[in-house]
Amino acid sequence: MSLAQIREHARGRLERLGNAVTSHVWRLGFASRFLFYTMLHSGTALRRFRLTVAEIYFAGVLSLIIIMVSGLFVGMVLALQGYDTLQRFGASESLGVLVALSLVRELGPVVAGLLFASRAGSAITAEIGLMKATEQISAMEMMAVDPIARVVAPRFWGGVISMPLLAALFSALGIFGGYLVGVQLIGVDAGAFWSQMQAAVDLRNDILNGVIKSVVFGVAVTWIAVFEGYDAVPTAEGVSRATTRTVVTSSLAILALDFVLTALMFTGGKSA
């Protein structure tokens, strides 16, 4: 290979790398503008609240079963595993604390967020993407109906409203599952289970922060879902890719945001 060829080759590589970076940054900028525009045109979604209610049904009510069942099982597993470790130190009465704190602070918002992304986020992307592929979005624009106000905003708000409720349900059922296994099955004292939990779980530091986390995850997941749907290449393959991207991106976003939020909430505030 001559020097010129090598140079040509290297330049091609660099150009592709540059293109990849620029296109990602471009997409991020577009997504931010899209979120801003969605917020700006949320008036219809909130005034004609029935549109949003229908989306809460699709995003929230239909996710109920999976969220509740997984919450129950996660709580039951936590109680089993936690008991196994705690009883070695003679601290099996702290089982309630362990189950409640891990659910309220971390597992509730995060696992409910991941389930919500794969259950509801993917459905939102596929629906909007398919609307775009079958030119329903263009048809709306033809009829002077703003597709963002009519299609995107209700789905966005439906997801944002559903997510904290689902996370709270997940945590509550998880604690109930922990109670079932810990108290009913293993035989930890019920009084100690609840009272130690109540002494250790703080309303503002633990529960409110968990709710804030779930709101943030709700915004992130639905934002990614509606954006990927709206931005999908309007073909069968494009929609399928967009749906996959929604699940992957929003799962990563949840985990990364969780780290940032935990660092902000539970390290700085704890020492003060």
Add this chain to the structure above:
Amino acid sequence: MNRATIDLWVGIFVVIGIGALLFLALKVGNLATFSGGETYNVQGRFVNIGGLKVRAPIKSAGVVVGRVADIRFDNETYEALVSMNLDQHYQFPRDSTAKILTSGILGEQYIGLEAGGDGVMLKNGDRVRLTQSAVVLENLISQFLFNKAAEGKDEKK
């Protein structure tokens, strides 16, 4: 699926969602104790507070009667100044003793309040004069070793 059914289900969803939040707040987080109750404030000076933290419980006879409101360092006496909020329902004699205790071996530290015999009760802004500092494990061990060494010397004689 018609509108009424959707509305019904969304209603059920919102109700059980809010129910779960209330369950977390009331049953798990225990909003009820010591949030809006009337309290009065007393101060105490301790030579060493060990690992006591703000919001640690104050117990008398094992019952929680208040919470630690503030911990400061007094730069003149080189002591810790602990401010305690006690529930208005519970009155304590002026010569009560405040001890820093530990729940269990690895547990959290709390203040144990032992009632005295004085007829005058503690008022808002009073100071608890009799205090006992936290037991520092290192001091305890060194004392124990010192005593052991002293015993050994006696036996040799």
